[in-house]
Amino acid sequence: MLNKETRFHIVGLGLMGGSIAQGLKRCGCHVTAMDISEDSIQYALEQGWIDDGSTHDNDFLAESDFIISGLYPSILIEWIKRHKDDFTSGTIITDVTGVKSKLLMHIQNMLPAGIEFVGSHPMAGRETSGVRFSNPDLFLPANYIIVPTEKNSKEAVETVRAFAKLLKFHHIAELSIDEHDKMIGFLSQLTHVIAVTLMNTHDNTHLVEYTGDSFRDLTRIAKINEHLWTELFLLNKENLLHEITAFQNELDHFKEVLSQEDTEEMKRLFVQSTKRRKYFDRKDTL
Amino acid sequence: MLNKETRFHIVGLGLMGGSIAQGLKRCGCHVTAMDISEDSIQYALEQGWIDDGSTHDNDFLAESDFIISGLYPSILIEWIKRHKDDFTSGTIITDVTGVKSKLLMHIQNMLPAGIEFVGSHPMAGRETSGVRFSNPDLFLPANYIIVPTEKNSKEAVETVRAFAKLLKFHHIAELSIDEHDKMIGFLSQLTHVIAVTLMNTHDNTHLVEYTGDSFRDLTRIAKINEHLWTELFLLNKENLLHEITAFQNELDHFKEVLSQEDTEEMKRLFVQSTKRRKYFDRKDTL
Numbered sequence: 001m002l003n004k005e006t007r008f009h010i011v012g013l014g015l016m017g018g019s020i021a022q023g024l025k026r027c028g029c030h031v032t033a034m035d036i037s038e039d040s041i042q043y044a045l046e047q048g049w050i051d052d053g054s055t056h057d058n059d060f061l062a063e064s065d066f067i068i069s070g071l072y073p074s075i076l077i078e079w080i081k082r083h084k085d086d087f088t089s090g091t092i093i094t095d096v097t098g099v100k101s102k103l104l105m106h107i108q109n110m111l112p113a114g115i116e117f118v119g120s121h122p123m124a125g126r127e128t129s130g131v132r133f134s135n136p137d138l139f140l141p142a143n144y145i146i147v148p149t150e151k152n153s154k155e156a157v158e159t160v161r162a163f164a165k166l167l168k169f170h171h172i173a174e175l176s177i178d179e180h181d182k183m184i185g186f187l188s189q190l191t192h193v194i195a196v197t198l199m200n201t202h203d204n205t206h207l208v209e210y211t212g213d214s215f216r217d218l219t220r221i222a223k224i225n226e227h228l229w230t231e232l233f234l235l236n237k238e239n240l241l242h243e244i245t246a247f248q249n250e251l252d253h254f255k256e257v258l259s260q261e262d263t264e265e266m267k268r269l270f271v272q273s274t275k276r277r278k279y280f281d282r283k284d285t286l
Numbered sequence: 287m288l289n290k291e292t293r294f295h296i297v298g299l300g301l302m303g304g305s306i307a308q309g310l311k312r313c314g315c316h317v318t319a320m321d322i323s324e325d326s327i328q329y330a331l332e333q334g335w336i337d338d339g340s341t342h343d344n345d346f347l348a349e350s351d352f353i354i355s356g357l358y359p360s361i362l363i364e365w366i367k368r369h370k371d372d373f374t375s376g377t378i379i380t381d382v383t384g385v386k387s388k389l390l391m392h393i394q395n396m397l398p399a400g401i402e403f404v405g406s407h408p409m410a411g412r413e414t415s416g417v418r419f420s421n422p423d424l425f426l427p428a429n430y431i432i433v434p435t436e437k438n439s440k441e442a443v444e445t446v447r448a449f450a451k452l453l454k455f456h457h458i459a460e461l462s463i464d465e466h467d468k469m470i471g472f473l474s475q476l477t478h479v480i481a482v483t484l485m486n487t488h489d490n491t492h493l494v495e496y497t498g499d500s501f502r503d504l505t506r507i508a509k510i511n512e513h514l515w516t517e518l519f520l521l522n523k524e525n526l527l528h529e530i531t532a533f534q535n536e537l538d539h540f541k542e543v544l545s546q547e548d549t550e551e552m553k554r555l556f557v558q559s560t561k562r563r564k565y566f567d568r569k570d571t572l
Contacts, residue, residue, distance in 0.1 A: 123498045143496055171495055183496055186488065191500045193540055194480060199559035201529075201536045202472065208565050209457055210429055210469055212409045214477045215566070217503040222563040226556035230549050237544060243487075244541050248534070250487045254479055255530050258523060263516050270512035273485035277508040279494050280501070 001155075002066065002162045009033070009064035011079065013040045013053070015126060016096045017070030018134025021049045023167040026136060032060045040131045049134075061086045066163065069095040073103055073231050080107050080117075089114035092156050094163070096122055098184060099235040100147050100177045108151040116156040119147040121180065122169065123188075127223040136167065144169035147180050185239030190247060192229065193240070195222040287441075288352065288448045295319070295350035297365065299326045299339070301412060302382045303356030304420025307335045309453040312422060318346045326417045335420075347372045352449065355381040359389055359517050366393050366403075375400035378442050380449070382408055384470060385521040386433050386463045394437040402442040405433040407466065408455065409474075413509040422453065430455035433466050471525030476533060478515065479526070481508040 008024050010017045013035035021044060024031045033053045035041050041053035054060065061067070061083055069076050076095060087093070093115065097103055104119040111117055124142035126133060144164040148157045157174070164172045175183065199222040233240055257265045294310050296303045299321035307330060310317045319339045321327050327339035340346065347353070347369055355362050362381060373379070379401065383389055390405040397403055410428035412419060430450040434443045443460070450458045461469065485508040519526055543551045 123496065125498075142498065145496065173495060175496075183493060186490065187493055187497055187501045191484070191504045193537075194484065195500075195504065196555060196559040197536045197540050198477070198480065198533060199562050200540075200555055201533045203562070204472065205562055205565040207469060207473055209459060210409065210431065210461075211473055211566055212411075212428065214481075214507045215473045217506055218477045218481065219559075219563050219566065220503055221500045222559040224556045224560055226553040226560070229556060230552050233544060233552065234547055234549070237547070241541065241545060244537065244544075247484060247487045248537065248541075250483045251479075251530065251534060254483050254486075255527065255534075258519060258527060258530075261520055261523070263520070266516050266519065267512040269482060269486055270510045270515060273482040273505075273508040274510055274512070276485050276489070276491055277505050279491040280497055280505065 001159055002166070004028070006030070006065045007032070007060075007063060009060045009067045010050070010070060011067060012070035012075075013037075013044055013050075013131050014070055015129050015131070015134050016122065016124075017068070018044060018049060018131035019124075019136050019138050020068055020070070020096075020122075020167065022047075022134060023136035023139060025049055027166050029166070032064070034059060035131075044131055049131075058083060058086050062088050064088075065091060066159070067091060067093045068163075069093065069097075071095075072228055073097050073099065073235055077103065077107065080110055084110050084112060084115070087111075087115045091115050092159055093117045094120045094160050096120070098188065098232050099181055101181045102235045104147060104149060104177060105151075108149060116152060118152050118156050118160045119149070119177075120160055120164070121145045121147065121184075122164075122167075127220065129225060139167045139169050141170050144172045145180060146172065146174045147177055148174055149177065181236050181239050185236050185243045189233060189236060189240045190243040192221050192224060193233075193244060194247070195219050196224060198222070287445055288452070290314070292316070292351045293318070293346075293349060295346045295353045296336070296356060297353060298356035298361075299323075299330055299336075299417050300356055301415045301417070301420050302408065302410075303354070304330060304335060304417035305410075305422050305424050306354055306356070306382075306408075306453065308333075308420060309422035309425060311335055313452050315452070318350070320345060321417075330417055344369060344372050348374050350374075351377060352445070353377060353379045354449075355379065355383075357381070358514055359383050359385065359521060363389065363393065366396055370396050370398060370401070373397075373401045377401050378445055379403045380406045380446050382406070384474065384518050385467055387467045388521045390433060390435060390463060391437075394435060402438060404438050404442050404446045405435070405463075406446055406450070407431045407433065407470075408450075408453075413506065415511060425453045425455050427456050430458045431466060432458065432460045433463055434460055435463065467522050467525050471522050471529045475519060475522060475526045476529040478507050478510060479519075479530060480533070481505050482510060484508070 008031045010033040013033045021031050031050045033050045044050045122144050124138040294317045296319040299319045307317050317336045319336045330336045408430050410424040
């Protein structure tokens with residue numbers, strides 16, 4: 001399990017990697033980091049967010065106990081392939097990737113015995129990227145999801161849970177690969193598709209001066225990292241297509257109700273959405 | 287024009303009416319109000335938000351100079367019909383209704399010469415209703431839209447503009463009926479349809495513990511007053527159906543792009559939505 005001697009290593013020091021580094025340092029942990037950007041490493045060193053850093057791919061790997069990948073999915077797979085024999089037995093590796101099905105088993109099957117990869121997903125983010133925007137307070141209201149598989153030991157899963165506790169996540173849960181990716185397809189990916197699509201429906205920039213909070217809130221996530229999210233959507237294509245279709249069917253129903261001026265059904269839909277949405281109010285704002 | 291002697295009267299003392307009353311009182315204006323709820327009138331009197339109040343429909347009408355309707359559209363029409371001969375010549379009436387085409391000309395045609403109705407739309411609101419939630423600070427970041435018609439004099443439009451300035455709206459604009467209703471169909475009504483529809487797509491309340499800010503922000507407006515919004519949607523049916531269809535076409539395109547794994551087009555869509563959305567960032571958060 002984790003203790004004061006545990007050596008943490010972060011691979012990819014961006015928004016998530018940097019926030020994790022800061023969160024661990026707050027607890028007095030020993031943290032090293034690798035990033036291809038010399039500037040990111042220097043900045044984190046100056047801020048005191050890491051104890052040591054490098055732009056060399058395999059520095060720190062052999063002496064680390066707990067490694068966190070902040071890499072994009074495609075890069076993570078390449079990185080594991082390249083370094084699968086560079087870790088010391090007993091090392092636990094986890095990640096931050098938002099989709100699991102096409103990634104997790106593939107990675108676990110590549111690693112030799114003694115090196116355990118536990119998939120996890122910190123459900124926190126911002127519309128900005130890069131280590132300069134990192135902030136461990138992102139985690140305080142957020143969910144941390146661990147996605148154990150048959151390849152994982154109970155002990156390794158508990159170690160990752162302890163790691164999430166160090167970072168002070170609001171809620172830590174465990175889901176299967178299928179449960180996780182289905183949930184993400186609806187709660188996160190479909191919402192991003194909707195925001196992007198609404199923004200792309202018209203060139204609406206001339207309407208800026210008339211915009212209220214509704215439109216602003218709904219389209220906040222239309223500011224989106226095109227490289228990361230294209231990867232995430234393709235990795236969860238079947239689930240996401242299924243969710244888009246379900247949403248389209250419900251939208252067709254609403255359109256029919258409006259077209260027919262079926263006021264009773266329209267009111268029923270509003271009452272239902274109001275009732276359901278109340279469950280999603282933050283406890284602290286109730 | 288407005289001055290210290292102007293007698294303001296508010297009909298319907300709910301969230302909007304109450305906020306307007308408070309905003310006017312802050313400027314030292316004389317304010318009376320009518321509401322069917324004795325409790326609402328008493329509460330506003332106790333708070334010092336109005337100088338006098340009544341539950342009788344026609345009290346204060348003859349002696350008022352500037353009347354603001356905070357009524358639902360259907361009730362507003364009935365109210366005008368009932369009282370069109372109860373006003374004193376020179377009285378200006380305005381409203382807060384979110385749709386204009388099927389309402390404004392109808393009202394203006396009912397009123398006798400000398401009584402001028404200037405349509406307006408304060409683009410501010412909350413998910414709660416009732417005078418107890420009213421707050422004139424709602425107006426500070428918000429747009430106020432005046433919808434003049436050929437029936438309106440320049441002087442009356444300027445008086446309504448002065449009224450909006452008293453309430454300290456961030457931005458005051460003028461739009462034609464068609465421009466207003468088209469804009470509202472897209473910016474406000476379509477966004478509400480999307481939020482309601484997403485909430486109704488699944489019974490998703492078991493997902494509460496996994497929800498991030500994206501889903502919360504996108505569905506905030508799925509808590510919706512079913513009586514008011516059913517009226518507003520039906521009054522703007524053609525524009526809203528048109529906007530839903532445009533959004534559906536764009537969503538079909540996205541689905542095709544995902545289905546075909548056309549990563550270049552997907553990235554182009556993300557870059558476009560990001561670029562457009564940046565125009566909608568609040569100036570104070572840039």
